Amino acid sequence: xxxxxxxxxxxxxxxxxxxxxxxxxxxxxxxxxxxxxxxxxxxxxxxxxxxxxxxxxxxxxxxxxxxxxxxxxxxxxxxxxxxxxxxxxxxxxxxxxxxxxxxxxxxxxxxxxxxxxxxxxxxxxxxxxxxxxxxxxxxxxxxxxxxxxxxxxxxxxxxxxxxxxxxxxxxxxxxxxxxxxxxxxxxxxxxxxxxxxxxxxxxxxxxxxxxxxxxxxxxxxxxxxxxxxxxxxxxxxxxxxxxxxx
Ligand SMILES: [Zn+2]
Numbered sequence: 001x002x003x004x005x006x007x008x009x010x011x012x013x014x015x016x017x018x019x020x021x022x023x024x025x026x027x028x029x030x031x032x033x034x035x036x037x038x039x040x041x042x043x044x045x046x047x048x049x050x051x052x053x054x055x056x057x058x059x060x061x062x063x064x065x066x067x068x069x070x071x072x073x074x075x076x077x078x079x080x081x082x083x084x085x086x087x088x089x090x091x092x093x094x095x096x097x098x099x100x101x102x103x104x105x106x107x108x109x110x111x112x113x114x115x116x117x118x119x120x121x122x123x124x125x126x127x128x129x130x131x132x133x134x135x136x137x138x139x140x141x142x143x144x145x146x147x148x149x150x151x152x153x154x155x156x157x158x159x160x161x162x163x164x165x166x167x168x169x170x171x172x173x174x175x176x177x178x179x180x181x182x183x184x185x186x187x188x189x190x191x192x193x194x195x196x197x198x199x200x201x202x203x204x205x206x207x208x209x210x211x212x213x214x215x216x217x218x219x220x221x222x223x224x225x226x227x228x229x230x231x232x233x234x235x236x237x238x239x240x241x242x243x244x245x246x
Pocket of ligand 1: 135137139221
């Protein structure tokens with residue numbers, strides 16, 4: 001009799017356990033289905049609302065001038081978008097020649113001396129100079145006092161008197177990746193000061209023979225440096241101006 005009772009009690013416990021866990025299982029299964037259905041509905045909404053929005057903040061972060069006209073951004077954004085990762089991840093020495101090659105296709109320079117034609121230019125970039133140095137620039141002969149004009153738009157960042165270069169100008173490109181250097185100048189044009197933004201073709205100085213040019217050897221010494229840090233404008237890696245001016 002006592003055995004019969006405990007057996008029934010055990011059976012009851014088993015039945016209760018089966019019901020409770022079974023019910024719980026069914027509840028969880030239904031809940032899972034609900035969540036799945038909700039997840040299946042949501043993605044189209046999420047894609048429709050999120051994807052068009054998210055690229056534009058990214059573009060804002062990468063390019064300083066996203067709200068410019070399409071034509072302006074076509075020339076500016078490739079430079080801004082391509083180069084910063086390379087320069088921030090790598091050392092300036094390694095990245096500079098690499099990023100320099102990407103400028104060649106997009107950079108539109110003019111010959112920075114009035115009246116000089118492309119076919120008159122000589123490639124003197126690899127020429128040897130004193131103390132084992134390489135020229136790393138182009139010399140453009142012209143008569144004394146010939147106007148020197150900005151090769152590209154950009155800010156005049158430094159007017160400097162140097163032993164070798166004589167009277168010189170450092171100009172930073174609009175994308176702040178390149179420094180244009182003009183040397184052996186006779187004098188600066190009126191109103192040219194550090195911090196002044198000049199347009200391409202604007203007269204900034206006059207051809208001279210100052211520094212180590214040699215008396216009467218009137219020419220513009222012009223170089224282009226790729227800089228990792230615009231504040232350290234003298235530390236760039238020079239790229240050959242000749243193919244960019246031809
Ligand atoms: Zn030179």
